[in-house]
Amino acid sequence: MLHALGCLPELEALVLVESASRQGISLDFLRERLPGRRNAAARRILDLVDVGSESLLETLARTHLRRAGFHVEPQVDIRGVGSMDLLVEGCVDVETDGKEHEAPRRRLKDYRRDNTAQSLGFAVARFGYAEIVRRPESMVRQVAALVETRLALGGLPRLEDL
Incomplete structure (x- = not known):
């Protein structure tokens, strides 16, 4: 080591x-x-090191987003949604999806979680291995656009209320 x-x-x-x-x-x-x-x-x-991350993809995505200047919290538990992989700027739920998310049953669960998170006022972005590992700058740009749009809308989710 x-x-x-x-x-x-x-x-x-x-x-x-x-x-x-x-x-x-x-x-x-x-x-x-x-x-x-x-x-x-x-x-x-x-x-x-942040011991909150639960996967290689979360670690890489978190590191790239923090280096881009974002406030990133790993594994934030939201009632009705569950644990968000990464909560960016308190308003964007970034989910890092490995192969296990390709199974139809898992995909349906992800759709339900995304819909619930959106109904609570969070923007949701999902990224797979190829984007996080091979094109991290694209992932960061997409998250930046979501954060900008979400912040412009105002009325952000209050974590203490969830």
Whole structure:
């Protein structure tokens, strides 16, 4: 793990560390083993870790959106909707869909969740592997447009009421 933090590209190392932290590896344990200036880049990767993400796609999408300047909260629980993968600027539900979302039964559940989230005032955007991994700038642009439109409408959802 320590070697990977020093050798892998930043996003790949981040995904690896978040996965390991979900398996019980302590970030403090890793940080203690990365002293000095030569490990500064590895410690910066540890600073990006958010234990709220539940998948590789969530980690990547969250990181790209935060780097674009958005406030992003992972795994926000909304009554009637369930857990949103990423809540951007308090108004856009970004769902990161892996292969499991292709099954017809899962797709119907996703449609119901999306409809409920929209009825509560959230905009909803769904992105798959190819867009998040291969075209993250497109994903960020689409989310930016949704945030801009949603904020212009006003009357944002109040999380404390949900």
